[in-house]
Amino acid sequence: MSGFLGSTVGKKYLMGITGLIWAGFVLAHMAGNLLIFVSHDAYNSYGHALTSGNIIYVAETVLVLALIVHVYTAISLTISNRTAKDQRYAVSAGGKKKVSLASRTMAIQGSLILVFIILHIITFKYGTYYSTTVKGVEMRDLAKLMAEVFQSPGYVAWYVVCLILLGFHLSHGVGSTFQSLGLMEGTYRNTWKKLSYAYAVIVALGFIAQPTYLFLIAQ
Numbered sequence: 001m002s003g004f005l006g007s008t009v010g011k012k013y014l015m016g017i018t019g020l021i022w023a024g025f026v027l028a029h030m031a032g033n034l035l036i037f038v039s040h041d042a043y044n045s046y047g048h049a050l051t052s053g054n055i056i057y058v059a060e061t062v063l064v065l066a067l068i069v070h071v072y073t074a075i076s077l078t079i080s081n082r083t084a085k086d087q088r089y090a091v092s093a094g095g096k097k098k099v100s101l102a103s104r105t106m107a108i109q110g111s112l113i114l115v116f117i118i119l120h121i122i123t124f125k126y127g128t129y130y131s132t133t134v135k136g137v138e139m140r141d142l143a144k145l146m147a148e149v150f151q152s153p154g155y156v157a158w159y160v161v162c163l164i165l166l167g168f169h170l171s172h173g174v175g176s177t178f179q180s181l182g183l184m185e186g187t188y189r190n191t192w193k194k195l196s197y198a199y200a201v202i203v204a205l206g207f208i209a210q211p212t213y214l215f216l217i218a219q
Contacts, residue, residue: 008080009180011073016177018070023174025063026166027199030206037213040143041134048139071114078107109169116162123149150214159211167204171197 003010032050035043050056127149130141150156175196 008077011077012176012180015070015073015077016173016180018066018073019173019177021062021066022070023170023199026170026203026207030203033210034206036143036146036210040132040141043143043146044132044139044141045134047142048134048137051140067114067117071110074107074110106169106172109165112162113166113169116158116166146210147214150211153215156211156215160208163204163207166207167200170203171200174199 032046033043035046124142124145127145130144131138132141132144133139150159175193178192178196
């Protein structure tokens with residue numbers, strides 16, 4: 001098994017599976033964050049429900065491990081691909097396959113997204129602690145913190161750019177995972193491709209809607 005996981009195909013499977021774990025997380029996270037459009041109390045109650053039990057530690061552990069494996073396999077595959085390309089170009093200068101912009105820039109996208117994740121955690125998980133009470137329960141006022149953070153034009157611009165990059169990354173990454181799993185073959189190829197595009201657009205627009213609303217409208 002270790003031999004398979006150490007192979008190029010095995011690493012692609014690992015990168016795909018860990019990517020899908022994060023893809024599921026960001027979709028759920030985006031959906032939960034949309035509660036800010038309902039009310040601050042609804043958003044704070046959602047945040048409190050997620051962080052008040054021990055399940056949060058299990059979820060964070062899974063996400064951190066998945067991220068580590070995803071980044072490691074991505075770096076390893078990138079190095080292997082560049083080495084293979086150098087060897088091919090040394091033999092022949094022709095026969096290059098057309099590669100999409102999203103595919104060519106996956107490493108850059110991934111690096112910026114990793115920086116974004118780290119700064120996002122620092123800003124919100126370890127940011128200023130405001131307290132509020134909802135239905136008699138004291139909890140952290142995450143809505144106030146988010147509204148405060150998204151009053152900065154610079155942070156909003158950075159956030160939007162990173163979420164656009166995340167959309168490109170998810171679109172290509174989810175599609176590549178489907179391909180690795182053999183789901184992008186035959187008559188369903190276009191269907192899976194459209195689903196990966198739709199998923200990426202929904203996630204990106206869902207996240208972008210929050211800072212846009214808080215910066216331009218809810219002042």
